[in-house]
Amino acid sequence: MGARPKLLITRRIFPEVLERLDANFDIVSNQADDEWSAADLLARVADRDALFVVASDRVDRALLDAAPKLRVVSTGSVGYNHIDLAACKARGIAVGNTPEVLTEATADMAWTLLMAAARRVSESERWLRDGQWKRWAFDQFLGADLFRSTLGIIGMGRIGSAVARRARGFEMTVLYSNRSRAANEAEVGAQYVERDELLARADHVVLVLPYSQATHHTIGERELSLMKPTATLVNIARGGIVDDAALARALKAGRIAAAGLDVYENEPALNPELLDAPGVVLTPHIGSATRSSRVGMAMLAADNLIAFFEGRPMPAQVPLG
Structure with a gap:
């Protein structure tokens, strides 16, 4: 059995979602919800195959340059304007989001x-x-x-x-x-x-x-x-x-x-x-802040990642054009 893909999770997520991901990935997770600087994020993503982000995380060319092994980004949000889609397309990196849940x-x-x-x-x-x-x-x-x-x-x-x-x-x-x-x-x-x-x-x-x-x-x-x-x-x-x-x-x-x-x-x-x-x-960006919606968003983001590495279509893949 080959090595499991390496996943970086930038924010604290619900235990049931973390447990599901832990069965499929070698995880580095910000479960303490520490304030990572841009430099911290770049250092942590260097050897990662997958990235689980939220809308306030910038997935730009600098981050992608620092992550040569990255194959997929899944954001726990509907919006994906924080992700440089053109740069992801150029590098062959798939992107997932979480529509409909919220x-x-x-x-x-x-x-x-x-x-x-x-x-x-x-x-x-x-x-x-x-x-x-x-x-x-x-x-x-x-x-x-x-x-x-x-x-x-x-x-x-x-x-x-x-x-x-x-x-x-x-x-x-x-x-x-x-x-x-x-x-x-x-x-x-x-x-x-x-x-x-x-x-x-x-x-x-x-x-x-x-x-x-x-x-x-x-x-x-x-x-x-x-x-x-x-x-x-x-x-x-x-x-x-x-x-x-x-x-x-x-x-x-x-x-x-x-x-x-x-x-x-x-x-x-x-x-x-x-x-x-x-x-x-x-209000502080709480539009989707019910437990069912937020758990659903995190679980869909997780399902996108799992499906990608299992060779299945991602449930919510962002078209890169």
């Missing part, structure tokens, strides 16, 4: 942020905890209606469709913008419009599109200026899709009313202007 949990999170931001939940809770609630008033923390309002979804893939389905319970008008018309638009009750029209008409805008250079700062100064001053913006997609500095300025100037953000440019670093912007709800 669809419903992430759609739930979109609604969590939308409702919290539109109804000023975080802002009013901080005010209450600070001991400022002395009496009730008619005009105290007036938020925006969701029932029978207009929802705009930018990106009508699996998660965008799940967000749209949930809007039925609020009897919302649903608009969407996408690279192409969605085949399921009638099924989810959504109407296609151009992006500028969506921004102008929607009371609430949810971003669910993948990050690329083409989608960088999809929402910037110009786009924010098109939105209603009473509007809410929610980003559960990827950092970089929103110009965070422009959003902070828009919130402070009252050009839009509220925002709910789970992802950020340069995360985990945060634009400090967002911290004191009014009407903003901030």
